[in-house]
Amino acid sequence: MINKHKIMQDWVSDFLEGQYLYFEAADAYPNVRVLVPNYGDYINKTDIFGSKYKSYSFVFIGYERVDMGASYSDINTDNMQVFDNFAEWLEEQKEKKNFPDFGTNCSEYDIIILQNMANLATITDDNLAKYMLGVRIDYKED
Amino acid sequence: MADATAFNLQNNEKAMRKLLVTCVNVGDSITTQSGTPEWQPVGVGVEDSAIEFNPDTETVTDILGITETTVNKLETSQSLEPMTIRGGSKLAVKLYNQVKYGRLSEMAMYEVMQIHAYVGDSTNGYEAEVHKGCTLTPQSIGGSSYVDMPIDISFSNDKVHGTVNDYKYGQTITFTPAP
Numbered sequence: 001m002i003n004k005h006k007i008m009q010d011w012v013s014d015f016l017e018g019q020y021l022y023f024e025a026a027d028a029y030p031n032v033r034v035l036v037p038n039y040g041d042y043i044n045k046t047d048i049f050g051s052k053y054k055s056y057s058f059v060f061i062g063y064e065r066v067d068m069g070a071s072y073s074d075i076n077t078d079n080m081q082v083f084d085n086f087a088e089w090l091e092e093q094k095e096k097k098n099f100p101d102f103g104t105n106c107s108e109y110d111i112i113i114l115q116n117m118a119n120l121a122t123i124t125d126d127n128l129a130k131y132m133l134g135v136r137i138d139y140k141e142d
Numbered sequence: 143m144a145d146a147t148a149f150n151l152q153n154n155e156k157a158m159r160k161l162l163v164t165c166v167n168v169g170d171s172i173t174t175q176s177g178t179p180e181w182q183p184v185g186v187g188v189e190d191s192a193i194e195f196n197p198d199t200e201t202v203t204d205i206l207g208i209t210e211t212t213v214n215k216l217e218t219s220q221s222l223e224p225m226t227i228r229g230g231s232k233l234a235v236k237l238y239n240q241v242k243y244g245r246l247s248e249m250a251m252y253e254v255m256q257i258h259a260y261v262g263d264s265t266n267g268y269e270a271e272v273h274k275g276c277t278l279t280p281q282s283i284g285g286s287s288y289v290d291m292p293i294d295i296s297f298s299n300d301k302v303h304g305t306v307n308d309y310k311y312g313q314t315i316t317f318t319p320a321p
Contacts, residue, residue, distance in 0.1 A: 045189050046189065047185060047186060047187050047188050047189055048159050048160065048162075048163075048185040048188050048189070048190070048191055049160050049163070049183065049185060049186065049310075049311040050158065050159070050160035051186070051311070053187070142311075142312070
C-alpha cells in the first residue's frame with residue numbers, strides 16, 4: 001500500500017531544497033520545519049461510478065526566533081516571507097501540474113492554500129515563534 | 143429478451159449506485175451495419191442522479207367507490223450535474239459544437255444506454271437497453287472553479303434490449319442486442 005504521508009513529505013521537501021522536513025512532530029528550534037497532516041484520505045464525495053474525491057490536508061509549520069522589539073531588525077518580516085515563499089511555491093506547482101503522486105489510480109489533483117498568509121500560532125518565553133500555513137491537496141481516487 | 147428472474151446480489155444486499163450506468167453513444171449508430179458504436183459513460187463527478195420515470199397517470203373513482211389508476215406513459219429522463227467539461231470527452235465536444243452552431247435537431251439524435259449491472263454477470267453479460275433518438279439538452283455552461291455543462295437526458299422509450307460485456311468506467315463497453 002502506498003504511503004501517502006511519505007509521498008507528501010518528499011514532495012514538500014522539494015521546497016526546502018535539502019533541509020530536512022519533519023513529519024507530525026519535532027522539537028522546536030529555529031529553522032525547524034514540520035508537516036502535520038490533518039486528514040489523510042478524507043473522502044469529500046463519491047460520484048455515481050464509485051470514484052472517490054478525497055482530500056489530504058496538512059499544516060506546514062516552521063519555528064523561528066522573533067524580535068520582540070529589542071531591535072529594528074528584519075527578522076520578523078523575513079520569517080513571514082518564508083511562508084509567503086512556500087505559498088508561492090505551491091501556486092507554482094499547481095501551475096506546472098507538479099502534484100504529489102499518490103499512484104496510478106489517483107488523478108485530478110488540485111492544491112488549495114487554506115490561508116492567505118501564515119498565522120503566528122505561539123511565541124514562547126525564549127522568543128521562539130511557531131508559524132503555521134494550512135494546505136489541502138484534492139484528488140480523485142478510482 | 144426474457145424477463146430477469148433475480149439480481150446478482152446476496153440476500154438483503156443493497157445494489158451499489160455504480161451498478162446503474164448511463165452511457166451515450168459517441169461513435170457509429172447501433173442501427174448501421176458497418177462502423178463501431180462507442181459508449182461513453184456519463185456522470186464523472188456527479189454525486190447523485192436518478193433516472194426519473196415521470197409517469198403520466200390518470201385516476202378515476204367509480205360509482206362503487208373503487209379507485210382505478212391508469213398509467214398512460216412514462217416520460218423517462220435523467221439530469222446530470224455538474225458534468226464538468228473534461229479533456230477526452232467526445233460527448234462534451236459534440237454538445238459544445240451543437241450549442242455553438244445551434245444544431246438543435248442533432249441534440250435529439252442520441253443513442254443512450256442504461257446498464258443495469260445488478261442483473262446478469264460478466265460471463266453472460268449485464269442487462270442493458272439502448273434508447274434510440276434520445277434528446278440531450280445542455281442546461282448551461284460555466285461555474286466557479288471549473289467549466290460545468292449540466293445536461294438533461296430525455297429517453298425516447300424506443301428501446302433495443304440486450305447485454306453489455308462490462309459496466310465499469312474506463313473499460314470498453316460493447317452492447318450486444320438480444321436475439
